[in-house]
Amino acid sequence: MARVIAIANQKGGVGKTTTAVNLAASLAIAEKRTLLVDADPQGNASSGVGVPRAEIRFSLYDALIDRRPARDVILTDARLPYLHILPATQDLVGAELELVNLQGRETALRRALDPVLNDYEYILIDCPPSLGLLTLNVLTAADAVIIPIQCEYYALEGISQLLNTIRLVQQNFNPALAIDGVLLTMFDTRINLARQVASDAREYFGGKVFRTVIPRNVRLGEAPSFGKPVLAYDIKSRGAEAYLALGRELLKRRGGR
Numbered sequence: 001m002a003r004v005i006a007i008a009n010q011k012g013g014v015g016k017t018t019t020a021v022n023l024a025a026s027l028a029i030a031e032k033r034t035l036l037v038d039a040d041p042q043g044n045a046s047s048g049v050g051v052p053r054a055e056i057r058f059s060l061y062d063a064l065i066d067r068r069p070a071r072d073v074i075l076t077d078a079r080l081p082y083l084h085i086l087p088a089t090q091d092l093v094g095a096e097l098e099l100v101n102l103q104g105r106e107t108a109l110r111r112a113l114d115p116v117l118n119d120y121e122y123i124l125i126d127c128p129p130s131l132g133l134l135t136l137n138v139l140t141a142a143d144a145v146i147i148p149i150q151c152e153y154y155a156l157e158g159i160s161q162l163l164n165t166i167r168l169v170q171q172n173f174n175p176a177l178a179i180d181g182v183l184l185t186m187f188d189t190r191i192n193l194a195r196q197v198a199s200d201a202r203e204y205f206g207g208k209v210f211r212t213v214i215p216r217n218v219r220l221g222e223a224p225s226f227g228k229p230v231l232a233y234d235i236k237s238r239g240a241e242a243y244l245a246l247g248r249e250l251l252k253r254r255g256g257r
Helices: 016-029 044-048 060-065 091-101 105-119 133-141 159-172 192-208 218-226 238-253
Strands: 003-007 034-038 083-086 122-126 144-150 178-187 209-215
Touching: 003 016, 003 133, 016 034, 016 044, 016 083, 016 122, 016 144, 016 178, 016 218, 016 238, 034 044, 034 105, 044 218, 060 091, 060 105, 091 105, 091 133, 105 122, 105 133, 133 159, 144 159, 178 192, 178 238, 192 209, 209 238, 218 238
Parallel strands: 003 122, 003 144, 034 083, 034 122, 144 178, 178 209
Antiparallel strands: none
């Protein structure tokens, strides 16, 4: 059965979608059956793996609101046969409002994913940059959370709010929800502040911080415009090497599973 991992941080611009896309690609390259779920109405994870928005017939909205079977929505990636994508469109903006009136609104995503859990080893979910009903659905459906934190000023601001939301979800909807790790992103060794933020994060989160650190890297910024994970765009880049290392570290933490 799949381990469902949410990539979450309510702050924008922290490398959340970049992490969801490239960690999913890293797991797929390791021949782990992986599903990337795009739960952000911006749909950047979908376009980041080359799904043309104009060609998306069904999306996560249809699975959540119309209860269309997830298998009817999931798309494959010919370049990475072990990677599948459950795409998002701007319709998800409406889903946040429509879910309010649904019975069991917090568990809509869990219901949608239940039938495909045995099809995958990992399901990674890219959360929207907010703590609204969509993110609540993701945290309720997830086994664990990875929190990306950018190594910049105000990096830890708002993390306490996210951690409080995780605790509320544990208490009310998903007692088994765990924090798989905190990921330092956009790290520049030349900047003292980046090193200080990394030190503060390790002091605050202890062993939860991944040893792998994601550097600032031009290729990571370029890859989405080509509709490719960085591993398919420039596998020799520092960004690709970092996400491959992150994938290995995650697998090692899970006992190679």
